[in-house]
Amino acid sequence: MSLQVPSARALAIATVVALGAAFALVFFYAPNDADQGFIQKIFYVHVPIAICALIGFVLAAFHAVRHLRTGDAIHDVRSYVAIHMGVIFGTAALITGSIWARAAWGKWWVWEEPTLVSFLIVFLLYATYYPLRYAIADRERQARYASVFAVTAGVFVPLNFMAVRMAESLVHPRVFATADGGLPAEMLLTFLVALAGMALLFVTLMRFELAAKSTSSAISRLRRAVDNEAPIAPASRIAPVAPSEAGS
Amino acid sequence: MPALPLDEAGKYVAGAYLAFLLLVLIYVAIMAAKVERMRGELSELAELAERRNRDAGLTTSLPATHPDPPEADAKRSIPAEVSGPAEVSSDG
Numbered sequence: 310m311s312l313q314v315p316s317a318r319a320l321a322i323a324t325v326v327a328l329g330a331a332f333a334l335v336f337f338y339a340p341n342d343a344d345q346g347f348i349q350k351i352f353y354v355h356v357p358i359a360i361c362a363l364i365g366f367v368l369a370a371f372h373a374v375r376h377l378r379t380g381d382a383i384h385d386v387r388s389y390v391a392i393h394m395g396v397i398f399g400t401a402a403l404i405t406g407s408i409w410a411r412a413a414w415g416k417w418w419v420w421e422e423p424t425l426v427s428f429l430i431v432f433l434l435y436a437t438y439y440p441l442r443y444a445i446a447d448r449e450r451q452a453r454y455a456s457v458f459a460v461t462a463g464v465f466v467p468l469n470f471m472a473v474r475m476a477e478s479l480v481h482p483r484v485f486a487t488a489d490g491g492l493p494a495e496m497l498l499t500f501l502v503a504l505a506g507m508a509l510l511f512v513t514l515m516r517f518e519l520a521a522k523s524t525s526s527a528i529s530r531l532r533r534a535v536d537n538e539a540p541i542a543p544a545s546r547i548a549p550v551a552p553s554e555a556g557s
Numbered sequence: 558m559p560a561l562p563l564d565e566a567g568k569y570v571a572g573a574y575l576a577f578l579l580l581v582l583i584y585v586a587i588m589a590a591k592v593e594r595m596r597g598e599l600s601e602l603a604e605l606a607e608r609r610n611r612d613a614g615l616t617t618s619l620p621a622t623h624p625d626p627p628e629a630d631a632k633r634s635i636p637a638e639v640s641g642p643a644e645v646s647s648d649g
Contacts, residue, residue, distance in 0.1 A: 332574075347566040351573040358577065401580045405573040412569035514584065521591055528598050535605055 317520065320513040327506035331499065339499040351409040353499055357507035359402035359428065363466055365395030365511060366435060370463020373456035385452040388459045390518045392438050394511055399432040423476040427469050434462050 315323070335353045342349035369391035376384035406425065407417045419425060441458055445451040492500060 348569055350570045354574055354577050397580065397584060401577050404576045404580070408569055408573040408576065412566060510581070517588060521588060521595070524595055525591070528595055528602070531602055532598070535602055535609075 317513070317516050320509065320516060324506065324509040324513045327502065327509050331503035331506040334499040334502055339496050340493070342496075345413055348409065348412045351405060351412070353503040355402060355405040355409055356500070357504040358398050358405065360504060361507045361511045362395045362398035362402055363431070363470065364508075365391045365398060365515075366431070366466045367463050369395065369459045370466075373459035373463065376452065376456045377460070382452065385456060386519065386522055388456060389442070390515050390522065392435055392459060393518060394515050396432070396435050396438075397514075398507075398511065399428075399435065402428065403432060423473050427473045431462075431466060431469055434465070438462070 331353065335350055339350075339353070341347055342352075369388045372384045372388035372391060375381070376388060406428075410419065410425075411417050438455065438458060442451055442455045445454055491497070
């Protein structure tokens, strides 16, 4: 039995429905937090985005391992796109987190807080992926080095997460799996729907990005074939190549 | 720190959600620009290939990036020499 991959349109519709439901639950169902009040509503957008960004980085490591094992360029492209999405979601997590910090703590950023600083370190680590990748001209070496980077950095993500969980928090709240109680049922349900919506958004954008990369590389091959007056390969045989060639 | 009053907190909450929406919109706009550029490149390549085929004395045309209306498809003639081997008729 094979798994049916949903179409991009179905994914896009599911994303809109899930995010719409999540935002409706946030503002009309979930109760205000007893401590922070209305400002805690930022939690439902900030935390799912941050979780998706970190999962994206781990996903990139998974595809990078597959690329190193098989040498198939498609896994390199998937790894690249997962990191690309992770960086975008990471940017959103940093922005929404800063707004929340300003409202809750009176400061845009707290350097003494391990959760914030560790996330920034992970984000900056992945920001170096682009210059590393595009500094290498040879396509095969570029893909191999990028995969090694993605694996190394991907291993660092859960280690970093565990270290932060073990560290003593100064101001950043620990909501899940804490001894003094977690979220109430209404908040948990709202959070899970928001997380599902963000995950769907991540997958949908990744799907669109992969389609754009694949089409772009197919056009590059087509152009080369036309320029060289070589026979044009059928579209089904045009495999995605490294993102640099695809004209990111 | 005491909870902010609703009118004060509302600004921050709206700011966070709008920042998220804005990022998604920027991403979608960049993707739309990319798709538009690819569409242009494809049209250009299709024109180039058609011109080359015309120069080579062939009258067939490659599919355009936009699907043709049905009447245009019907008018398009494909000469026997480029349409592949003729079907073998059942009556010999």
